[in-house]
Amino acid sequence: MNFEGEFELDEVPPEKAWVVLSDPIAVRNSLKGCQYITPMDDEFGWDTYELEEDVETLPEADAEVVAARAFRERQEYAALMQVGVGSVKPKFETTVTIDERDEEEFVMTATGSGSASGSSFSMESGMHIHPQEDGDGSRIEWWTEADISGRIAQLGGRVINPVANKIVNNFFSDIEAQMTDIEDTDSGVTDRIRGMFG
Template sequence: MEFDGEFELEEVPPEKAWIVLSDPVAVRNSLKGCTYITPMDDDFSFDDYEADEDLETLPEADAEDVAERAFVEGKEYAALMQVGVGSVKPRFETSVMIQERDEEDFTMTATGSGTASGSSFSMNSGMQIYPLEDGEGSRIEWWTEADISGRIAQLGSRVIEPVANKIVGNFFSDIEQQMTDVDEETDSGITDRIRGML
C-alpha cells in the first residue's frame, strides 16, 4: 500500500518545521494512539518500557533537551501505537531505523517493521521540506510504502486506507499547530542554536 501527500505552512520557515519534525516527542504527541517513540537497544522490551508522558516540546522545552533527543541517522527507535482498524484495535510494536537525515536538504527517510494482533508489516517512509517560492513558509512532501500481512491485511484496503488517511490527516493538522506555536513563540536564535547542536 502506498500513501503520499503534501501540505503547506504559510508562515513557518523550513528551519523551524525541521526542528519540530526532528523531535520524537513532538511526533509522538501528534500521532493519535502513539504511546512512545524512543531509542532502542538489544535489551529493549515493549512490555517493560514505561514512557515519560510529561516531556515538554518547543516552545516550552529546553533547547538542549530537544537537540539531545532529536532523531539520529542510523539509529533505531521503538514506537508503540494502538489504533482501531475495523473491529479490532491492534497494538503495533514497531522498530524504526532512521536511514537518512540531511539537514541541508531537510530530508529524512526511515524504514520500519513490526507486529500487531497476529499480523506483521514493513514500511519505507520519508519526507522533505521545501521553502515556499512566494513567502516565508514551507511545503512538506511525505510518502510511505507499507506491506501488511496477516489478520489486519485480511480486512483489505477498503478498511485500512481510511484509517491510515485519518491518522495522517490528524498528524499533520496537529504538527502544523505545533510548528505555528514554535514559529510564533520561539526566538530564531533558539532554533538556530538547536540546529547547530543537531
C-alpha cells in the same frame, strides 16, 4: 500499499519544520495512537519500558534537551502504536531505523516493521521539506510503502486508506499547531537547536 501526499505549513519555514519533525516527543504527541518513540539499545524491553509522561516540547523545552533527543541517522527506535481499523484495534510493537537524515536538504527516510496479534507490516517511508513557492512557509512531501499482512490486510484498501489518511491529516494539523506556538516565541530557538544537531 503506497501512501503519499503533500502538506503545506503556512508561515512555518523549513528550518522550523525540520526541528519539530526531528523531535521524537513532538512526533509522538502528534501521532494519534502512538504511546512512545524511544531509542532502542541492548537494555530495551517492550514489557519493561516505562513511558515518560509530560515531557516538555518547544517552546517550553530546553533547546539543548531537544537537540540531544533528536532523531539520529542509523539509530533504531521502538514505537508502540495502537491503530483502529474497523473493529480491529491492534497495538503494534514497531521497530524503526532512521536510514537518512540530511540536515541541509531537509530529507529524512526510515524503514521499519511491526507486529500485533494476527497482523504485521513492514514499511519504507520518508519526507522532504521544501520552501513554499508562494509564501514564507513549508511544503512537506511524504511517502510510505507498506507491506501489510494478517487480519488488517484482509480488510482491504477501502478500509485502510481512509484510516491512514486521517492519521496523517491529524498528525500534520497538530504539528502545525506546535510550530505556530514556536513561531509566536523567540524565533532564534530553532536556529540554535539546528546548530546543536550532531
